[in-house]
Amino acid sequence: MTIPTDPETGEFHRAPNHFAARITADGRDGWPVEPGRYRLVVSRACPWASRALVVRRLLGLEHAISLAVADPIQDEKSWRFTLDPGDRDPVLGIKYLSEAYYKADPDYTGGISVPAVVDTPSGRLVTNDFPRITLDFATEWTAHHREGAPDLYPEHLRDEIDEVNRGVHTDVNAAVYEAGFATKQAAYDDAYRRLFARLDALSTRLENQRYLVGDTITEADIRLFTTLVRFDAVYHGHFKCNRNKLTEMPVLWAYARDLFQTPGFGDTVDFDHIKRHYYQVHEQINPTRIVPRGPELSLWATPHGREALGGRPFGDGTPPGPPPPTEVLPAQW
Structure with a gap:
């Protein structure tokens, strides 16, 4: 994997999302909300893609938006479907x-980045605009949310959520990569x-x-969570973000659990x-x-005590049911 860094400053710069069409209820970009039409392509390794996985589950969109999971190990052509029979995605029929x-x-x-949303009839990529994908799942697909789905982007809190997200993106989500890939x-x-x-x-x-915002889970919590959950496993050591482990930051560790x-x-x-x-992919960092065998993952199941702060995880809604059988993961520990 080639890591794009500035040869003069040694800074890592993430490429902008080139495909930014939106799938909307009114179809104004030419891509109308339509259950069964679109396929969400992710890697479970990627924090940006993991946001879409969490939002899709919380909102109950599994029946409306199908899922393709790429191999966590990329080759020179990037994300590939070698986890599927014949090394092809069974819906899109493609290898890469x-x-x-x-x-x-x-x-x-x-x-070539994930998450990506692909139009299944044409096989064309619609969007790889990861910040917008989850917001549109929450606001444009409401007719297809499960009963009891939470409001992850409540209108009266959007300004505050956006402000928190900007700081988290610049100084947490992106900063771990900027530290790890710096030269x-x-x-x-x-x-x-x-x-x-x-x-x-x-x-x-x-x-x-x-x-983070209000007394229920919002988009802001999801965006922070996907970095925190990777912190001790990869960012602390692999990316040299080693002032503290997450497990050594009591409030954030309890929040993440x-x-x-x-x-x-x-x-x-x-x-x-x-x-x-x-x-295994970042050979420039880990030739x-x-x-590594660690860290001890069973600690994620230990009590966190955050219930004492109150809050209602799903607001007036309810928790999602279990994942679809094809999306159930092996035991983690």
């Missing part, structure tokens, strides 16, 4: 996600400083409230995929490709 990208734009030369000390130091300053601020915010133990969160997390992807 890149085939859907090139159907959308034969001249495309950028990276010069100053670039690493800046990302490291921003990361732990933001984690300290988030810890203070969450000390006396159960969730609270979410992990909430239906729709931990049941989408595959630590095997996460660890094998980071340690031996050895996958």
Whole structure:
């Protein structure tokens, strides 16, 4: 895997999302909400894709949006469907996600990323705009949400959610990568400083409230969770984000366990995929490709005590039921 860093500054820069069409209830971008039409392609290793997995589960959209899971180990053509019979996605009929990208734009030369939403009749990629995908699941697909689905992006809290998300994205979600992929000390130091300053601020915010915004789970919690759940397994050591482990930050560790133990969160997390992807794909960082045995994953099941802060995880709604049989993960410990 080639890591795009600035040769002068040593800074890692993530490429912008090239495909930003939206699937909406009114179909104004040419892509109307239509159950059974679209396929969500993810890697369970990827934190950006994991957001879409959590939101899809919480809202009960499994019946409306089908799921393709890529192999956590990429090759020179990026994400591939080698977990499926014949090494092809059984719905799209393709071996590589890149085939859907090139159907959308034969001249495309950028990276191949997940999550991606593909139009199954045409085989064309619709969007890889990961921040917008989950918001549209929450706001444009409401006619197909399960009964009791939570409001993950409540209108009266959107400004606050957006503000929290901006800080979390810059200083947590992106900063771990900027630290891990930095090739010069100053670039690493800046990302490291921003990361732990933001984690300290988030810890203070969450000390006396159960969730980031309001008293229910929102999009903000989902975006922070997918980085926190990977922290000790990969970011602390592999990406040199090593001031503290998550397990050494009491408030954030309890908060992360609270979410992990909430239906729709931990049941989408595959630590095997996460660890094998980071340690075996990033050969510039880990040339031996050895996958560490730790950390001890059973700690995620220990009591967290966050119920004492009150809050209603699903607001006036209810927890999602169990995952579809084809999406049940092996035991994690």
